[in-house]
Amino acid sequence: MSGETVRDLVVAGSGVAGLSAAVYAARADLDPLVLEGDEPGGQLTLTTDVENFLGFPEGVGGMELVQRGKDQAREFGAEFRHGRIVAADLDGGQPFALELADGETLRTRALVVATGASARWVGAENEDELMGHGLSTCATCDGAFHRGDDVLVVGGGDSAMEEALFLAKFADSVTVVHRREELRASEIMADRARDHDAVDFRWNTELDAIHGSQETGVTDATLVCHPDGHPREKAANGVDVETETVDVGGVFYAVGHTPNTGFLDGTGVERDDDGYLHTERDENGRPTARTAVDGVFAAGDVADPRYRQAITSAGTGSMAALDAETYLESLDREGSEQQATEAPMA
Ligand SMILES: Cc1cc2nc3c(=O)[nH]c(=O)nc-3n(C[C@H](O)[C@H](O)[C@H](O)COP(=O)(O)OP(=O)(O)OC[C@H]3O[C@@H](n4cnc5c(N)ncnc54)[C@H](O)[C@@H]3O)c2cc1C
Numbered sequence: 001m002s003g004e005t006v007r008d009l010v011v012a013g014s015g016v017a018g019l020s021a022a023v024y025a026a027r028a029d030l031d032p033l034v035l036e037g038d039e040p041g042g043q044l045t046l047t048t049d050v051e052n053f054l055g056f057p058e059g060v061g062g063m064e065l066v067q068r069g070k071d072q073a074r075e076f077g078a079e080f081r082h083g084r085i086v087a088a089d090l091d092g093g094q095p096f097a098l099e100l101a102d103g104e105t106l107r108t109r110a111l112v113v114a115t116g117a118s119a120r121w122v123g124a125e126n127e128d129e130l131m132g133h134g135l136s137t138c139a140t141c142d143g144a145f146h147r148g149d150d151v152l153v154v155g156g157g158d159s160a161m162e163e164a165l166f167l168a169k170f171a172d173s174v175t176v177v178h179r180r181e182e183l184r185a186s187e188i189m190a191d192r193a194r195d196h197d198a199v200d201f202r203w204n205t206e207l208d209a210i211h212g213s214q215e216t217g218v219t220d221a222t223l224v225c226h227p228d229g230h231p232r233e234k235a236a237n238g239v240d241v242e243t244e245t246v247d248v249g250g251v252f253y254a255v256g257h258t259p260n261t262g263f264l265d266g267t268g269v270e271r272d273d274d275g276y277l278h279t280e281r282d283e284n285g286r287p288t289a290r291t292a293v294d295g296v297f298a299a300g301d302v303a304d305p306r307y308r309q310a311i312t313s314a315g316t317g318s319m320a321a322l323d324a325e326t327y328l329e330s331l332d333r334e335g336s337e338q339q340a341t342e343a344p345m346a
Contacts, residue, residue, distance in 0.1 A: 006095045006107045007033050009324055011078075012085055013114035013260075015042020016310045017300025019069035020317030021112045021324075026076035028325045033106070034073065035083040035098075037260075041066035042116055043301075044310055047132040051144065053310050062132070065310070085115075090267045090293050094331070110295045110328055112320040113269075113277060115260035117301040117308065122154055122255060125209035125222075130251075134218030135210055137253045139163040140309065146171050149249030152221060154207050156180065160254035161189040167252065168198040175199075175246075179206045180229040204229045208243070210251055220247045259302050268293045277303040289320035295331075297323050 009025050011018045014036040025032040044050065044062035051059040070080065083104070088111070089097040095107040119137030121127055127135060136142040139153075143166055151171045153164045156178035167174045176193065181203045183190045193199050202223065209222040224231040224241045231241040259275040270278040270292040277298040280290045289297040299320035300313035 006109060007031070008108070008328055009033070009110045009112065009321075010035060010098060010106060010108040011112045011114060012098075013037055013042065013116060013300070013302075014040050014066070014070065014080065015114060015116050015300060015313065016044060016066065016069065017116070017302075017313035017317035017320075018042070018112070018114035019066060019073055020314040021114055021297075021299050021321040022073035022078040022317075023069070023076060024318045024321030025112075025324060026073055026078040028321070029077075030321075030325060030328065032073075032078050032112075032321075033108075034078055034080045035085060035100070035106075036080060037084045037115060039116075040082070041070070043119075047136070047141065049145070050141070050310060052141070085263045087265075088263055088267055090264075090269065090296055094295070096295065109331060110297070110324045112289075112297045112299055112317075112324055113261070113264070113291070113302055114299040114313075114317060114320070115263075115302050117257040117259040117276070117305070119253060119257050120255045122207060122253060124207045126212075127210060129214065130210050130212055130218055133214045134212055134249065135251045135253070138308070139166045139252050139254075142250070142252075143167050143170050146250040148172055150175070150247065151250040151252060152177055152207065152246075152248050153252045153254055154178075155254035155256075156182075157184040157254070157256070158186055158189045159256070161185045161193040163252050163254045164193050164199050165196060167250075168196050171198065171250070173198055173200065175202055175248075177202045177205050177207055177223060179231065180204065204231065206230075206232045207251065208232060211245075218248060218251055220245050221251060257301070257305070257308070259305075261302060269296055272305075274305065276305045279303050287319075289316055289323045290327075295324075295327055297321075297327075 009030045009032045011034045047062040049059045084101045087099040098106045147170045150173045153176045164174045205225045208224045212219040226241045235241045297320035299317040
C-alpha cells in the first residue's frame, strides 16, 4: 500500500452523522478528512422537507440541511473529498489503511464509520423520480405529510406493520401490499395491523409502477396480482397477472435496509447478522461509539437498526468524534511515554 501522509481522523460518509462528527472533530483541531462516498450529503438529499430536526420551526429542505452542515464543518477546517472505501486494513496496527474505489490508499490513526444504511427499493417504475415526492422509505419522517390521504405500504415484516400502524394516525386508509399470502411479521405485530380499522391488506400483490410528478407528488399506483404470489416474477416469465390502478397520495417502502459495511469484511469490526455495526459499552456499562477495533468508531444509521433519524445520527456523530478525540489523546500519551522510556539517560 502506498501513501505517505497519515491523517489523524478520516470520517467515512457525509450524511448527517459524518457531518456532525466532522464539526466536532474539526473544532477539536483533529483536521478530519471526510470521504463523501457515492452519495454526498447522504439520504437526506432524497427528501424535500424535514420538519423534525431541532431548530427549524418552519422545516428545512434535506439538501439545505446537509449543505449547512458541510459549510459548518468546513468553517472549522474539515476537508471533504470524493471517495468510497472499498477495503480496510484495521488489524495490522497503527496507522490504519483505507483503500478507495479509485485505487488510492489513505492512512489514518482513527476512523469514524458513518456510511449509513440504504433502504431497499422494490424496482417499481418511476421510483427514482418520485422518491422524496410522495414516495418514502420512512413513515416517521414523512407520515405527517399524508393527513387524509390513502397510502400504500410495501412489505410484510415487522417494520412494514409498524409503518402501517404509524401511518394510520394520519392517513384515511393504509393498504399493505404484500407479494405472498403470509406475513413475515411477528404474530403480535401482524394482529395489531389486522385489527386496525384503517389498515387493509392486498395479498399476493406487488407494486409495479408509481404515477405522479415531482410537482404533484404521487397520484396513483399500478398493482399486479397473482393468486400464487410473486406476480412480477410471474409476469416477467410470461404468466398472466391481474393489473389494477389505485388512487393513492403516498407510497412507503418497508422492505428492509442494507447497512453500508461491506468494506469492513475481514476486519475485526463486529457486525450483527444484518450487517449493522456493534458499538461497545464503557467500563460503567454506558453506551459509546467505539467498535470492537480500537480507533474505529461508528455513527448514524450504520449502527442503528432502530431509530434511523437525522437527529439521532447527528447525536451519535458527535459521540464518535468525542470518542475519537479521547482515543487519539491516549495514542499520543502512549507515544510520549514510550519515547521517554527509550530516551538515553543523561
Ligand atoms: C426519503 C427519506 C426521507 C427522510 N426524511 C427524514 C426526516 O424527515 N427526518 C429525519 O430525521 N430523518 C429522515 N430520513 C432518515 C435520515 O435521512 C437518516 O436517518 C440519516 O440520513 C442517516 O444519516 P447517516 O449519516 O447515518 O447516513 P446517510 O445519510 O445514509 O449517509 C451515508 C453516507 O455514507 C457515504 N458512504 C456510503 N458507503 C461509503 C463508503 N464505502 N465509503 C465512504 N462513504 C460511504 C454515502 O455516500 C453518504 O454520504 C429520511 C430518509 C429518507 C430516505
